[in-house]
Amino acid sequence: MLTKRVVGLGVAALLSLSAVTATALPADAAPQHAAATPAPTSPTPGLAATPYAGWNTYFGLGGDYNATQVLDVADHLVSSGLAKAGYDIVWLDGGWQASTPRGADGQLQGDPARFPDGMAALAAAIHAKGLKAGIYTDAGPYIPGSCGLGSYGHYQTDADTFAKWGFDAVKVDFLCGIAANLDPKTVYTQFADALRHNSSGRPIMLNICNPVTSPDWGNYPESQQSTNTWSYAPEIAQSWRTYTDVGFVNSIKYTDVLRNFDANALHPEAAGPGHWNDPDYLGPQLGMTDEEFRSQMALWSMSAAPLVVGSDPRTFTPATVATLTNPDLLAIDRDALGKQAVRVGPAGTTETWVKQLADGSTAVALVNRGDAAADIATTPDAVGVDATRVTITDAWTHALSEAKNSIRSSVPAHGVSVLIVKKGTGKPESPRVLVGAPSFTAVNGTSITPTGDLLASAGAKLSVTVGVRNDGTTPALSPTVALTTPAGWTSSAAGAQPGELPPGGTATVAFTVTVPAGTAVGASSIGAGVSFTGIRGAVTVSSPAVTVTVAPAPPSGADQPLSHQPWVSATSGWMTPAVDQSVGGGNPIRIAGVTYPTGLGVASPSDIRYYVGGVCTRLTGTVGIDDVVNNVGPEGGTATFSLVADGKTVWDSGVVTRGHAVSFDVNLTGARELVLHVGDAGDGGYNDRADWAAPLISCT
Secondary structure, three states, X not given: OOOOOOOOOOHHHHHOHHHOOHHHOOOOOOOOOHHHOOOOOOOOOOOXXXXXXXXXXXXXXXXXXXXXXXXXXXXXXXXXXXXXXXXXXXXXXXXXXXXXXXXXXXOEEEOOOOOOOOHHHHHHHHHHOOOEEEEEEEOOOOOOOOOOOOOOOOHHHHHHHHHHHOXXXXXXXXXXXXXXXXXXXXXXXXXXXXXXXXXXXXXXXXXXXXXHHOHHHOOOOHHHOHXXXXXXXXXXXXXXXXXXXXXXXXEOOHHHHHHHHHHHXXXXXXXXXXXXXXXXXXOOOOOOOHHHHHHHHHHXXXXXXXXEEOOOHHHOOHHHHHHHOOHHHHHHHOOOOOOOOEEEOOOOOEEEEEEXXXXXXXXXXXXXXXXXXXXXXXXXXXXXXXXXXEXXXXXXXXXXXXXEOOEEEEEOOOOXXXXXXXXXXXXXXXXXXXXXXOEEEEEOOEEOOOOOOEEEOOOOEEEEEEEEEXXXXXXEEEEEEEEXXXXXXXXXXXXXXXXXXXXOOEEXXXXXXXXXXXXXXXXXXXXXXXXXXXXXXXXXXXXXXXXXXXXXXXXXXXXXXXXXXXXXXXXXXXXXXXXXXOOOOOOOXXXXXXXXOOEEEEEOOEXXXXXXXXXXXXXXXXXXXXXXXXXXXXXXXXXXXXXEEOOEEEEXXXXXXXXXXXXXXXXXXXXXXXXXXXXXXXXXXXXXXXEEEEEEEEEO
């Protein structure tokens, strides 16, 4: 992990770790390079035959945790049912060590104040609860100010110590490794050999963690990059990180989950029983919505990835526990065949991923990366199932249905539908009937084409349609479509219900929804469902929910500072959008030597969304990279700016570099919503402290 172990070490220092050369090595620890690589040793037989699962201290407890906290979480793993579901490793990340990590005897030592009974006693206490114990070190030499501890030059000593203490798994980082310019293949192979030959003969799992050399953090030789670990790790380790960290403490974003999933998917051939690609930790309740975390769980399970939770389990909601313990997803993740999912068809906003299972069935993930619900479909032939008639088990609802020549789901925004598909035999199952997410067609009688969730004012009347279809082999009798709306909202059918849905049949049902006057600003959900009688009896199917956001009142008056209007939502690539300041530090907005009294400061990528309600006519302002980047390094400092009205780009800056101001003057007549978007211009976000300076909006 990147930011967790060195007190006072900031992001800028981490980004310059590679500048710490081999001259920082202790005298007895010369740098190791590829030419000195020893012969690979095979991973210990029997360890991690299927992907392991557990909990790690990093995201939930940070780097200053103690024995009491660790054991309290261990107790919660047991009492919550997570341990029974297989989350049975309690893994200490960086921070367990003493301020001077290695004692006069040359052995690592735990912090005596936080672990007064010692590390062996902690491991024994974890074992007494029926759990396993994991610990952390770094493959490099300990370099104060660059990492919290290091094992370089002491591999066998540390392997023997971890085994003597009773630990079952070791995560080996590379912060000091890259700072000392070591070759990861060489030193990880040496460490793996030391673990295999520990003096206690104890089987110990090895997790290789080399995130700081991911392309996001600098230009490293291919041999040192995390994206190269797959080429040697299967021969020496039970798992290996495939990219940078999935997030920061208390901040995990779905976009970064997708980034890590994509990097992890590059080499599925490297994974198999006993050795697994590792896209990093699961991060529920650290910034993602419940739906987004469900998607992370689905994607990790399809990836045959280790399922290590990074958040604090003591805070988990019932929904989080239900996601983590979903039996169908756990079975897919731990399938004995050990295959990792691969994409079939093109990459894009919607995708299809396929994982072959040991019993001959196929797990299919229909992935929606977009901001609106979408129907995603494939065919049995496309996913490798030699049949026209298939049975489909939904991994989320566990419902069984049957379809002909189609594998389809209505998938929520940022959602993943996971289906277990088999060739259909014997008597038909209930027909696979799908109900689409509600679609908004008009607000107060004015036609709209919403993008993502719908913005509306209190008192609005919404026109809604819901589509249903029967992909099954038998009819759906007496289907009834209904909406689910928030308390106090009213819904009435504006059209007839279909009398029957034959195989292949479709229907659309219309509704009118009224948002009560006085409804508070905020997001609410509307869902749909269809009930019908099938060949196996009564069935009810639900749609993905869609969001209606009751928006703040639109601006009024001429040339009002947009930065002083309440936004609907706002994101920033790091930290949070700043009002009338540049992001991250409280500096005034300043572009090309000019200071602006009002504006918005963000880091790319960023989206700030406003409700303008069709009453605004003009927006003017200036964009640019804030001059503060001149104090933080030469890298990056480029961005793109665009204004998006009702889903259409109405202005684009092109690439903007530091020291340049670009003005805009945009007609907003008739627009209901406005998004201020900033992209990173392809440089990875380095120093993209982007400003919307003096944005002035004119409305009636």
